[in-house]
Amino acid sequence: MKMWSGRFRQPLDEKFERWQRSFPFDCILIHYELAASRAHTRALALCGAISDAERETILSGLSQIADRAKSIASFFADPDAEDVHHFVEKQLVTLIGDTGYKLHSGRSRNEQIATDLRLYVRDSIDTLQGLFADWMGAILDRAKQAGEAAMPAYTHMQRAEPVLVAHWLLAYIEMFLRDASRLSDCRKRLNLCPLGSGAVAGATLPLDRAEMAAELYFDAPTGNSIDATSDRDFVLEFVSALSQTALHLSRWAEEMLLFSTQEYAFVSLPEPYSTGSSAMPQKKNGDLLELVRAKAARIIGNQNALLVTIKGLPLAYNKDLQETQQPLFESTRTMLTMLPLVTGFMRSVEFHLESMQKAAQSGFMNAWAAATYLVRLGIPSRLAHEQVGKAVR
Ligand code: ARG
Secondary structure, three states: OOOOHHHOOOOOOHHHHHHOOOHHHHHHHHHHHHHHHHHHHHHHHHOOOOOHHHHHHHHHHHHHHHHHHHHOHHHHOOOOOOOHHHHHHHHHHHHHHHHHHHHHOOOOHHHHHHHHHHHHHHHHHHHHHHHHHHHHHHHHHHHHHHOOOEEEEEEOOEEEEEEEHHHHHHHHHHHHHHHHHHHHHHHHHHOEEOOOOOOOOOOOOOOOHHHHHHHOOOOEEOOOHHHHHHOOHHHHHHHHHHHHHHHHHHHHHHHHHHHHOOOOOOEEOOHHHOEOOOOOOOOOEOHHHHHHHHHHHHHHHHHHHHHHHHOOOOOOOOHHHHHHHHHHHHHHHHHHHHHHHHHHHHHHOEEOHHHHHHHHOOOOOOHHHHHHHHHHOOOOHHHHHHHHHHHHO
16 A cells, blocks of 8 residues: 555556655665664554554564565565655555554654664764774874885975875875764764654654654754754765765875876785776776776765755755755765775785885975075075075076
8 A cells, every 4th residue: 555545536657656766775774764663663652652562563563574674685676665664664564464554653754764864874974984994094004114214295296395105194094084073073963863753843643752862872852843854964964074085085096096107106006906908918007096086076976966956945845855865875885885995905005115215315305404404504594495496406
């Protein structure tokens, strides 16, 4: 049964019906949907809308659904499910009969999707923080291994001043520390529970919102049901944070590519993360780095898609919001799969510390140091600069 067919005399156009579904992509939310449904079931019993026995029947149905979702590959092959909310209801009714229809009492899919997405983003942030720690650990290890080795630091892509290789690598640590703190910041702001917001004006039953929030490890219930059902700021914030990380990774990838050319010869590409050419037998190409550089485009594109989807959207829930899911899921998946790969790359890339050191010893990179030496002897800085410049000439 559809979740809303009562007032309709005509069936939906078949093609439209299939086209408007979100189940092909929102099925990945199933475990969040089930967790939120468990909290709602307990709240229903607490306010007397269902009996304790019904609560237990529904909870056991929900846990069977969770087991099947984990173990049966074909479980999601449901040609009629409109979205993950409809799917769970259908499964529940198959398992426990009409009592399954009681689960939806006093709630709306609008608050459910808002809740599921918050849980999804929160979970993704927690996983990403672990991956960030591994990634930064790999950079730090390489910085330690580089010891006292020097290399040129560049400005305008010209050799500027000698620096420690470690100094260069630690620049990336700063970027990723900021990224990690952006994620924690986003997590703090999103950790409020929309359950009990209903479709827009709040729940039609006296549900204990604080209890539902606590069960799902939210800090508190959201403050305003009109906002809570239409708010996707947390999605936008999260994907913006991912864009910035993708940007940092693209800068890193570009430097590694440059440094791996024969022109620089500072690093050798690790074979497990490189590919060959079907035409030129001598080639070893940095495909991982090139793909990392390009993935940033999709993540940034997704951020833009989210901005434009939400722009000008009147309160409260509109179906437009369904379109915020795929940009979120795609960006998340991209980042979750990319970070372990760049970490593996960083652990196995070979640094040619002698070549880097040699490059740091030519190109008059001690010119500023020489001018500073003259400044110490009392020569005005501008004149010292001029004198050393002439010496370079
Ligand atoms: N699949 C929908 C979405 O992701 C769930 C909410 C549907 N709500 C509604 N009023 N049609 O947005």
